[in-house]
Amino acid sequence: MRPDHHSTSAIEAVSHAAPALEVARLSFAYGARQVLHDAAFRVMPGEFAVLLGPNGAGKSTLFALITRLFDAPPPGSVRIFGTEMREEPGAALARLGLVFQQPTLDPDISVIENLLYHGALHGLPRAESRRRAMHELERVELADRAGSTVRALSGGQRRRAEVARALLTQPALLLLDEATTGLDMPSRAAVRRHVRNLCTTEGLAVLWATHLIEEVPEEARVIMLAEGRVRAEGTVPEVLAQAAQAPDLPDAFARLTASAKG
Template identity: 70%
Template sequence: MPALEVSGLSHAYGARRVLHEVSLRVMPGEFTVLLGPNGAGKSTLFALLTRLFDARQGSIRIFGAELRRQPGLALAQLGVVFQQPTLDPDLSLRQNLAYSAALHGLGRAEARARTSEELARVELAHRAEEVVRGLSGGQRRRVEIARALLPRPRLLLLDEPTVGLDAASRAFVLDHVRRLCQEEGLAVLWATHLIDEVDAAARVVVLHQGHVRAAGTVAEILAAGGAGTLREAFARLTGETREAGP
């Protein structure tokens, strides 16, 4: 069963349509990169997937549960890291995670155990009692990932999670999430405009101006673009020649 199945999804802001019959699929254990330039529609798609916006045209299923008809069942399987920071800077790392755990209905003892476990996995257990304000941008992002994993989701969405991070922080976040896919079977949809965040094992969905231009393995994207490198294929599929590096 697909972790995420999107079929014919469209969305408009008034008369301006920003998504056009988008379809994609993410399987358990897959690291799928939603690759597109700024303004491609990635954040709008994430808002629909998380039900911040209502998806009125098309279908979204999370492990078989249709989001509009079974929102509780669908969203219970989902963890999200949004592009904009969402931690309370004046609370400690542990307090931020405890608050999220309470919203998910976790008991106090279980929440404390899971908080310690997730902070250890992102190498921040030693700073659990410090306030978030004292962390770097990369460390804050690691805490947001730890928080998203507290309720044990089977599908994780990350919207431009490395924006503004230095090279070492980007590498840590990427490696951590990829390991979760490989070792725990977590399904991941990772939205980015950075081509170098696509590794050889990833599946790729190229989104441009609200349209899916190509989807598949890296080899399939190269074939669709008639190119020898992913950067060339991306440029041909989207007409974007200014895709940036880090």
């Protein structure tokens, strides 16, 4: 369980832990159409990792396998903090938070009711759920809108509310699937800034899926996915080197996605 505040020593400790997420040899097909081919990568505690790929690259399918919406066929493996998803799904999923690509808040009830319902599904006592909900809403600057219906919020506010809901169970790993789709630039920046800050201050591990190159910060770990294959992985300079010494990330993206189609 992730406490509300981490000391520096606690953040240093998680840096020596097992990978927050370890994906190995993940393949998947829809009938005869192969959409993932032996995908493999790691995300470490406290790391902001970006799963970068064009639309149709297989990002959402990969997320569905990680979260067990689909079962990973053997020999593929998903481990969350060392726990094999296939063997102990409950224990693995308990450490995971998720923000879906499509909005999933009920628009006709209040923000706080959405979060309390989520807490109830996870077995949290109502008083504790309310305490955590208000804490998370405060951190995304939505405490004053707790009683508002979701329908009354702007797109950016709805996304921030979804992040708050995902953090209600105090996960150690947070997955966000195209979380800023449809938002204006200031709203996208606000969501991204809040999530990156949680990596730095609380040791939260994040896998951020996007097709937008501008959403990749310099310090991020990048997993480049194209045509269902991991084409490059590492820091931004490492990815540039893997893309035949590309001068910048947009050029690396163009080269690696083009090679996937060739």
